[in-house]
């Protein structure tokens with residue numbers, strides 16, 4: 001039995017190499033060395049995680065599912081769609097420029113809650129700029145992506161930042177600055193330090209990723225999940241503003257017909 | 266625009282004024298049906314889903330359009346008896362200029378000029394200020410002086426209150442289309458007529474409008490005359506490239522029609538009604554495609570989709586794999602519907618590896634979740650039915666071979682039913698498997714097409730022998746037909762094949778066409 005361990009935030013994901021099954025060990029306590037397993041989630045990564053998601057933890061308590069609206073912004077070709085593909089399918093494929101916007105969903109399981117990420121992968125091309133407010137409006141997480149090998153995209157990301165700040169309601173959106181294509185170190189045009197300082201100045205989280213190699217991609221998503229859950233106020237009674245949305249907005253639109261049929265009746 | 270839509274819907278009703286009973290009996294009895302529009306094989310039984318344009322004609326200048334329509338009225342008394350007369354009237358058996366290999370010509374030119382000059386067809390788009398916007402080959406920057414000269418030509422003639430249409434020089438045609446705020450220029454070494462080339466430039470114009478809307482284009486250039494539009498079109502050049510490629514290859518663009526996935530009537534009905542049931546307030550069109558073939562289309566009552574708009578949608582979907590990742594949501598202008606505003610299209614594949622692509626067109630930019638919900642409802646309904654399996658089965662053979670028709674000399678054909686705006690065509694036979702041969706055959710069809718739609722002397726019937734194939738084209742008020750025979754056949758044989766083919770199409774019509782399109 002070959003098991004691959006990977007520690008992500010407060011959960012350990014263990015992937016069984018032959019079956020592709022993922023075992024998530026969630027720990028009740030992050031601090032201290034004595035950790036006790038709170039529950040175990042088994043996911044078959046070959047299938048949509050939602051379909052196999054356990055609806056209750058091992059103690060029989062129902063696991064709540066909360067919606068997280070996440071938007072990816074940045075110039076064309078910086079790797080937004082590639083990152084989204086990594087998030088959702090853990091793979092890297094050649095992509096083409098996005099037309100308009102691509103929408104996909106992905107479940108992240110935290111220790112006492114499941115977050116249903118609704119990912120809006122926007123098009124970086126300028127002609128779609130005018131429709132982008134649709135996607136960042138009301139977003140709980142905004143990922144501002146640039147390409148470390150193209151300085152121009154770093155400027156571009158600052159324009160996005162300015163635009164977001166105009167509409168920013170403190171405490172409602174967690175923002176990340178992401179320097180993607182970290183694997184292209186030899187062609188680097190934006191130093192890690194520059195990214196860091198921009199992020200620090202403007203109160204953003206910062207990370208450099210590579211959608212190509214997968215470096216820091218899972219960490220990023222786990223981190224986003226935690227920050228959103230903590231900062232946007234999911235701890236006590238949940239993120240109520242998500243449930244206030246009109247009925248049809250609450251329908252789950254995953255490929256899992258299981259879920260859809262029980263939501264509608 | 267509104268007026269146009271109105272005319273179109275009137276024309277549409279006209280097509281179905283005849284009571285359905287009479288239509289049916291006409292269908293059955295007429296040996297060469299289709300001399301009256303609405304009775305041809307593949308004709309729609311209710312109102313069609315396309316804006317009932319004179320399709321080809323509506324792309325050309327208004328004066329020409331009028332002349333053509335008058336021509337149609339004059340000829341409307343024609344019956345099948347006249348077929349023989351027409352055959353005698355115009356039969357051309359010749360070694361057409363086209364058969365002189367165009368290859369050797371272009372090589373010759375190649376010697377004395379740069380490589381890109383030898384391309385068969387160039388297309389340039391520029392702003393009225395002479396700024397380059399698009400070139401099919403090469404880079405716009407490198408061509409800015411050339412485009413400047415083009416613009417100078419246009420404005421020189423315009424200053425004289427005149428319009429430059431084309432320049433003919435030494436096997437080369439330069440066609441101009443001024444569509445403020447854009448100017449389109451085609452440079453062609455093909456044998457296509459000015460009118461055909463103009464039609465292709467129109468398509469390119471609509472492609473650009475569909476990305477930006479005409480209102481936005483006007484606004485941009487009113488504010489800044491020498492704006493560099495490439496900024497806004499960046500990353501979409503491939504759409505124009507692909508459209509030009511399609512113009513050389515896709516009979517649908519030539520015929521101003523689309524083709525359907527062959528599917529048994531009952532299966533298509535289930536798919537259509539499932540789609541019809543998944544409606545929403547702002548939903549205007551639901552389109553289900555299998556590659557470039559239409560599976561079904563449901564439209565809002567009184568709203569018609571123009572075939573050009575549908576081709577632009579097909580070009581968008583077919584050119585980008587980006588819709589395979591999740592659900593796509595994009596603004597799109599359907600210029601034949603309305604050049605002023607955007608629709609918003611929800612684009613997604615029914616299954617990840619499937620060719621079935623669903624396009625839901627809404628008027629509301631905030632409608633994403635409603636459209637997503639419509640898709641889900643459609644899919645739920647459909648997957649419960651056995652028809653879904655049958656549909657997937659049908660995807661495995663999206664075409665048919667010409668042998669099924671049972672006419673030995675017949676190699677290939679295009680048949681368009683005018684009232685439905687749909688066409689059918691078998692797959693290319695072995696002889697025409699290579700890209701060059703397919704493009705050559707398309708070139709022959711284009712040539713026939715331009716004879717039938719000649720602005721001054723349109724023909725109704727045209728027979729032509731070359732040393733590689735015999736060709737026959739026939740247009741009536743109900744249909745257009747283009748046939749390609751082996752060069753060994755005779756004219757009499759070709760004429761009798763027409764009847765046989767029409768009967769075959771009649772027999773297969775509910776599989777090959779969508780006879781009863783639905784509205785919400």
Ligand SMILES: Nc1nc2c(ncn2[C@@H]2O[C@H](COP(=O)(O)OP(=O)(O)OP(=O)(O)O)[C@@H](O)[C@H]2O)c(=O)[nH]1
Nearest residue numbers: 076077078079080081082097098124181210211212
């Ligand atoms: N070397 C390297 N290439 C990458 C990485 N991420 C993406 N790319 C490549 O960059 C190109 C653009 O990637 P996309 O993900 O399509 O970019 P995008 O930001 O979605 O672009 P738009 O949709 O036009 O806004 C593709 O060729 C990717 O293969 C990365 O981490 N490293």
Ligand SMILES: [Mg+2]
Nearest residue numbers: 080081097098
């Ligand atoms: Mg993208």
